[in-house]
Amino acid sequence: RCGHCQATRGPSYSQLQTSDVEWFKRCLGESNVVTDVERLKSFNRDWMKKYQGHSQLLLRPKTTQHVSEVLAYCNERSLPIVPQGGNTGLVGGGVPVFDEIILSTQGMTRILSFEESSGALVAEAGCVLQALDDHVTGHGYIMPLDLGAKGSCCIGGNVSTNAGGLRLLRYGSLHGSVLGLEVVMADGTILDLLKTLRKDNTGYDLKQLFIGAEGTLGVITAVAIQCAPRPASVQSVFLACPSFEAVTKVLGTAKTMLAEILSAAEFLDQHCMRVVEEQLEGVSNPLTDSGTCTAASAAVAAAPGSEGTNKGPACTDSNTTTGCSTSSFASTFDPDNAASSSSSASLQLPPRFYMVIETHGSHEAHDVEKLDAFLEAVMSEGHVLDGCVATSKAQSDSMWHIREVIAEACGRAGSVYKYDVSLPVQVMYQLVEAVQQRLASQLPHRQDILTLGYGHVGDGNLHLNVSVPSGYSQEVQEVLEPFIYEWIQGHSGSISAEHGIGLMKAGALTYSKSLKAIQVMSSIKSMLDPKGIINPYKVVYKQQA
Numbered sequence: 171r172c173g174h175c176q177a178t179r180g181p182s183y184s185q186l187q188t189s190d191v192e193w194f195k196r197c198l199g200e201s202n203v204v205t206d207v208e209r210l211k212s213f214n215r216d217w218m219k220k221y222q223g224h225s226q227l228l229l230r231p232k233t234t235q236h237v238s239e240v241l242a243y244c245n246e247r248s249l250p251i252v253p254q255g256g257n258t259g260l261v262g263g264g265v266p267v268f269d270e271i272i273l274s275t276q277g278m279t280r281i282l283s284f285e286e287s288s289g290a291l292v293a294e295a296g297c298v299l300q301a302l303d304d305h306v307t308g309h310g311y312i313m314p315l316d317l318g319a320k321g322s323c324c325i326g327g328n329v330s331t332n333a334g335g336l337r338l339l340r341y342g343s344l345h346g347s348v349l350g351l352e353v354v355m356a357d358g359t360i361l362d363l364l365k366t367l368r369k370d371n372t373g374y375d376l377k378q379l380f381i382g383a384e385g386t387l388g389v390i391t392a393v394a395i396q397c398a399p400r401p402a403s404v405q406s407v408f409l410a411c412p413s414f415e416a417v418t419k420v421l422g423t424a425k426t427m428l429a430e431i432l433s434a435a436e437f438l439d440q441h442c443m444r445v446v447e448e449q450l451e452g453v454s455n456p457l458t459d460s461g462t463c464t465a466a467s468a469a470v471a472a473a474p475g476s477e478g479t480n481k482g483p484a485c486t487d488s489n490t491t492t493g494c495s496t497s498s499f500a501s502t503f504d505p506d507n508a509a510s511s512s513s514s515a516s517l518q519l520p521p522r523f524y525m526v527i528e529t530h531g532s533h534e535a536h537d538v539e540k541l542d543a544f545l546e547a548v549m550s551e552g553h554v555l556d557g558c559v560a561t562s563k564a565q566s567d568s569m570w571h572i573r574e575v576i577a578e579a580c581g582r583a584g585s586v587y588k589y590d591v592s593l594p595v596q597v598m599y600q601l602v603e604a605v606q607q608r609l610a611s612q613l614p615h616r617q618d619i620l621t622l623g624y625g626h627v628g629d630g631n632l633h634l635n636v637s638v639p640s641g642y643s644q645e646v647q648e649v650l651e652p653f654i655y656e657w658i659q660g661h662s663g664s665i666s667a668e669h670g671i672g673l674m675k676a677g678a679l680t681y682s683k684s685l686k687a688i689q690v691m692s693s694i695k696s697m698l699d700p701k702g703i704i705n706p707y708k709v710v711y712k713q714q715a
């Protein structure tokens with residue numbers, strides 16, 4: 171019985187035989203069939219080390235034809251499989267539950283085409299996101315998604331999870347940017363939907379079914395995706411805010427004043443900042459660290475190209491942050507001057523939240539002017555206590571690094587219960603506080619548990635993490651669930667904003683979907699995969715008789 175979803179191994183599934191392994195070796199070549207227990211370990215375990223599968227077989231097909239032959243065989247033999255890309259998923263969707271065969275796309279890494287005029291990229295499912303971004307950079311484009319796991323996750327996994335990431339606010343969801351897909355169905359049929367057209371209104375848009383299906387409806391073997399022109403001007407700022415309400419005000423101002431150039435609006439709370447600084451060597455708060463982008467306390471350093479706009483002296487107003495307009499902030503990045511204005515009043519109010527705000531535009535002087543006006547507004551209204559503007563790519567990268575490594579830092583601090591939630595922005599952080607209060611009242615002896623919040627505030631997407639140094643336990647889980655799911659439902663949210671349902675939330679789908687909707691999902695699953703061989707126990711699962 172699965173400890174997470176209580177399912178038992180599907181009774182209709184066959185047991186893997188030596189003759190099956192021999193068949194796979196003949197089909198794929200010996201080196202692409204892995205049975206070695208040691209080599210299988212990392213494929214059986216998820217990124218968080220929360221879910222543990224028991225597969226005895228890993229297959230690494232190199233072509234769509236091979237995927238097709240493998241699935242046709244597995245379907246015939248009733249052998250269940252789990253598709254896997256980079257294995258960075260956060261809901262237990264990409265690892266086996268029992269002994270499912272792991273079908274890895276990591277051998278399918280060819281870039282098939284790139285249309286310079288339109289920005290349409292076609293790539294095999296196993297291409298790593300970072301590698302694709304590097305490729306299109308050479309042509310003046312960027313991938314329309316970016317996430318902390320970009321160095322390991324694969325485009326097939328991104329599409330299968332409908333990954334959101336750091337710039338969805340600007341470039342939209344994969345439901346909009348995926349132009350076409352090639353998918354192998356459960357019976358081995360190759361479904362060629364690999365168009366690169368921007369418009370194709372020819373009846374049901376079948377590719378949409380597989381975007382976010384988490385590998386339950388078919389195996390994606392290739393993806394056509396619309397890339398965006400690489401922005402000529404990128405500006406990043408790191409801000410400290412006194413409250414979550416201030417974060418929402420900054421977001422509102424960014425949406426109106428930065429408008430069409432706004433490309434990211436992220437937030438993290440003070441607990442995230444602490445855990446990142448504690449757990450990861452060399453990572454520190456840019457507002458207090460002289461080595462990073464430093465605009466000493468209330469001063470906001472001007473971005474490059476802003477000469478003429480930010481010429482004033484460093485802010486010396488010692489009583490009020492709100493008295494400082496951007497025109498009176500330090501105009502240059504000066505590491506030696508890091509703590510020069512630490513007497514500023516802004517330090518009297520400890521920042522409880524931080525934000526990364528970024529713009530992507532085509533004209534630096536125009537973007538900097540807009541950014542200055544935005545900063546002036548949020549600081550004069552008291553929504554920002556302190557901040558700095560990156561004056562180089564290295565500074566921008568280090569700001570982003572803090573945001574991107576929170577997941578890793580939490581994992582180092584303990585075993586992490588992750589909740590990836592959509593909520594109306596106004597109530598979003600109340601969930602973190604509600605969970606902190608609940609843990610304090612239900613488990614007063616467990617003061618070691620760390621509850622923190624961060625995420626894509628611009629998209630109404632909160633990441634609530636509960637990090638438990640002593641490891642996963644039934645005791646903690648029962649305090650968290652179903653409390654969190656009920657809270658989300660009660661506030662008209664969604665139990666999954668971007669990570670998906672996987673194994674983790676298969677039993678909680680009713681908190682965000684009606685029974686009728688789940689029935690329709692189950693019918694689609696049964697129609698496309700009647701024997702239930704692709705990624706069983708995940709998302710919608712009906713035990714096979």
Ligand code: FAD
Pocket residue numbers: 217252253254255256257258259260262263264265275295316317318319322323324325326327328329330331332333334335336384385386388389390391577578668669672705
């Ligand atoms: P895997 O983990 O291998 O698989 C994920 C799911 O997709 C599984 O259900 C699997 O069966 C299925 N799958 C994989 N490949 C295929 C295929 N070719 N065909 C059919 N099904 C397939 N997610 C976000 O949305 N936004 C973020 O900002 C974000 N940041 C992250 C940061 C870190 C540090 C980490 C570890 C994860 C993050 N994620 C984020 C989670 C996210 O889901 C993944 O990183 C990514 O999209 C999964 O890709 P993958 O190749 O690793 O897929």
Ligand code: MLT
Pocket residue numbers: 318335573574576577588590625626633
């Ligand atoms: C992120 O936004 O950092 C990712 O979704 C990973 C996480 O939630 O930890």
Ligand code: ZN
Pocket residue numbers: 335625626633668
């Ligand atoms: Zn995220």
